[in-house]
Amino acid sequence: MNLSVENLSKVFINDGNVHTVLSGVNFTVQEGQFVTLLGPSGCGKTTLLTIIAGFQSATEGSVLLNGQQVSTPGPDRGFVFQNYALFPWMTVRENILYPMKRRKMPRQQREQRLQELLTMAQLEGKEGLYPQQLSGGMKQRTAFIRALAGSPEVLLMDEPLGAVDFQMRQILQEELESIWLKDQTTVLMVTHDVDEAIYLSDRVIVMSAQQGNILEDLAIKLHRPRNRNGEKYIKYKVHLMNLLKKALHKEPEAPGKELELCLA
Amino acid sequence: MEPVENKARIYNSRNSRLMRETFMGSMGYKKLFYRAITIASFLAVWQLAANYYNSEFMMPSPWTTMVTFAAILHDPEVIANLLLTLKRVLTGFCYALLIGIPLGFLMGYSKIAMQLFDPLIDSLRQVPIMAWVPLTIVWFGLGDGPTVFLIAFAGVFPIIMNTIAGVQNISKDYYHAARSMGAKPWSVFAHVIVPASLPDILIGSRVAIGLGWMSVI
Numbered sequence: 001m002n003l004s005v006e007n008l009s010k011v012f013i014n015d016g017n018v019h020t021v022l023s024g025v026n027f028t029v030q031e032g033q034f035v036t037l038l039g040p041s042g043c044g045k046t047t048l049l050t051i052i053a054g055f056q057s058a059t060e061g062s063v064l065l066n067g068q069q070v071s072t073p074g075p076d077r078g079f080v081f082q083n084y085a086l087f088p089w090m091t092v093r094e095n096i097l098y099p100m101k102r103r104k105m106p107r108q109q110r111e112q113r114l115q116e117l118l119t120m121a122q123l124e125g126k127e128g129l130y131p132q133q134l135s136g137g138m139k140q141r142t143a144f145i146r147a148l149a150g151s152p153e154v155l156l157m158d159e160p161l162g163a164v165d166f167q168m169r170q171i172l173q174e175e176l177e178s179i180w181l182k183d184q185t186t187v188l189m190v191t192h193d194v195d196e197a198i199y200l201s202d203r204v205i206v207m208s209a210q211q212g213n214i215l216e217d218l219a220i221k222l223h224r225p226r227n228r229n230g231e232k233y234i235k236y237k238v239h240l241m242n243l244l245k246k247a248l249h250k251e252p253e254a255p256g257k258e259l260e261l262c263l264a
Numbered sequence: 265m266e267p268v269e270n271k272a273r274i275y276n277s278r279n280s281r282l283m284r285e286t287f288m289g290s291m292g293y294k295k296l297f298y299r300a301i302t303i304a305s306f307l308a309v310w311q312l313a314a315n316y317y318n319s320e321f322m323m324p325s326p327w328t329t330m331v332t333f334a335a336i337l338h339d340p341e342v343i344a345n346l347l348l349t350l351k352r353v354l355t356g357f358c359y360a361l362l363i364g365i366p367l368g369f370l371m372g373y374s375k376i377a378m379q380l381f382d383p384l385i386d387s388l389r390q391v392p393i394m395a396w397v398p399l400t401i402v403w404f405g406l407g408d409g410p411t412v413f414l415i416a417f418a419g420v421f422p423i424i425m426n427t428i429a430g431v432q433n434i435s436k437d438y439y440h441a442a443r444s445m446g447a448k449p450w451s452v453f454a455h456v457i458v459p460a461s462l463p464d465i466l467i468g469s470r471v472a473i474g475l476g477w478m479s480v481i
Binding site (some may be wrong): 037054055072073074075077078079081083087089098099102103108146148149150227 | 312435436437438441442443444445446447448451454455459460462
């Protein structure tokens, strides 16, 4: 699996006003990585993610999955929505089976995968419930395994924990990590939460508020599960916080150098 | 042009109240008690009015009405006519569903279909139902034809409007989710559009059948 974004631009025109959201964005995601797009609100990171998903088109440039250009939604790119978008007229079981049926997986295999996923997400016994009968955390886990059910090449997640409070968020991050460690699907996640990015990612791509420029592409070299109070963890955090502050205003100078100082 | 959503919402807001009323029956003794009060006061006012006029012709008492009603129910001719009316309403309603739902789906989903059909539907639905009576007799002759047509005609608009609203209110995320899970257009229709708009279609159908009973005469 190899996902690459090449020279991607997105321009909106409203009443004759040209608004450049993304301009010349380039990056590549390799197999098995958990990559986060981190940026201040309004930096175009969600736009970028939905272009990769094929929900909207790029003005210029292209998205390549294994060398093939993609421009419409497809089961090779799973998507987890901020509000989960579970089908309220289907039970947990039907929601999770949906992508497998669309991929014409044989019945026996489907049932087996369903059980695997339910176990992975600790949702055994909940398969007969409707989404509105689930707690926030269960909804989130259902959305996550539903997106994994069709075995996508890459999983795209748009602030999957954006709708929950701080403490719940940390618990869900840990749950998400444990499911991900079992599944190992490549993930590209969008967030504005520095802590979430460091806790979950192998790599953090920091975007600026100006046309989605990539300010830094940072590898997080920490063992999992990560200790949120560890010295290195906090150094990453301070560094990214500072970078984000600058991302809102002006381009920082030589961000790489600063990291060296920070981690020294 | 007035957006169609707004018009549909007018139907909706009026009918969500009707919808709630139906559920009352299954909502406990308290509701039943209030309902009994309503009926009792209505009968009391009726009885008072009957006493005041003291004339079977101008204002028969509730009791006389009940007795007559019970007697009529034993008359086979009345039953036959009742069944005929029921048949007409249901036939008309079926036509309204058959035309209204597909058209509503089409107009709710496609902007082009909306532009094509909206002017036509918008002008047709302004015509008072009674104005169609002479024409329908010319078209269909005497008998079931005109009645069924008028019932279908009265019912088709709330069905179209509510179906449109139902389809238009579906979150884009559901379409995106379905497609990113590999759904082809047919699956998007059968597994997303239909179930998501079903509650609104049912509301439209309730109004349609109500209007059908009103236009049967």
